[in-house]
Amino acid sequence: MKTRIFLTLILLLLIQNSYAQKPADKSATGETMDLYNRISELTKKGIMIGHQDALAYGHAWKLQGNPDIRQLTGDYPAVFGWELGDLELNHQYSLDSVAFDKIREGIKWVYKNKGINTISWHCNNPLTGGNAWDVSSAEVVKSILPGGSRNAEFNKMLDRVADFLNSLKDENGIGIPVLFRPWHEHTGSWFWWGKKLCTVTDYVALWKYTIEYFQTHGVHNVIYIYSSSSNIAKETDYLERYPGDDYIDIFGFDIYQQSLEGRNKYLNEMDKCLDIITNLAQKRNKVATISETGFESIPDKKWWTETLWPGIEKYAVSYVLLWRNACNAPKHYFAPFPGQESADDFIELYKRGRILFLNEIQKE
Ligand code: BMA
8 A cells, every 4th residue: 555655645746747837836737747847848839829808898988899909810829817806896897897707717718718818906995995006005015015004904805806716617617727917017107016116025915925825725726927018128127126936937028019200119129128037937938928019000011021020920928918909999909800900911911920829729
């Protein structure tokens, strides 16, 4: 009996060590390790396209609609973004008016269909009661850490997110692995966790506290993304507030083109950021991503093949996530739809070999 247990343990250790890529969470589930390895393998094949809230709504529809990208290409994106903001307040709908039950269902559908789920979180301000963009106090992060006046309140918020992550199960009751990207764009100062709103020590402590809290609450189905804004010039800028390799799996950044004249700025920043994060990913055996991008309303009919693609194609970047197509703000969209001026060019991009949509990654 003892020998059998011993041999099983050895076998488990061997399986564990056969993964080239290991998530930061030492207790990550097998499915989570598989996801991390799959992303890493897919990065060798090409760059996946993602779209925020792709299944929840689009430019001219909400629920039960045909995703905007699919209306153009007949295919789904490979990566599906979701947003948890307001879940921490125990609301039933996200700040973008999507029911959390629908998000859970969507995540299940994506997993079943071999797509990849990534979750962002615009967490409300636990000190002031304002939203994520309430930067009226520079005491928020300190106040929610242990010893702070809002620590108990913040724990309640984390409980709700942990419960949600733990509730993601496939048909066989197995935990669905997801990418998770809290405390993003922290090199800017527009969220309460931003650069001018907390010290380096407190920001790093916030990350560690969040992840350790999740882990002690049984969350082991998460791949963590560290995602700065595009205002970084060198590796040390990027790593200034980095919580460490034991906490982070994916290096990302968010970047937007702001105007037609801003094309060069966008491409220069893209190049600089991709150079930094793809080098880091290679050195530290991790993965790189463009965690948010786009050009609002896409007023450039060749944007996909003449700006985005040339800007990213030479890099080993796993996916590029286009931001959302709001259904209630007609100009707030980042992916095209039939009739949109860059639609034909997006179809051109779709035909390129190294850009991966769902059909392609389902084969892997
Ligand atoms: C922002 C905008 C907002 C949205 C928020 C969270 O970039 O798209 O309209 O509420 O993201 O998804």
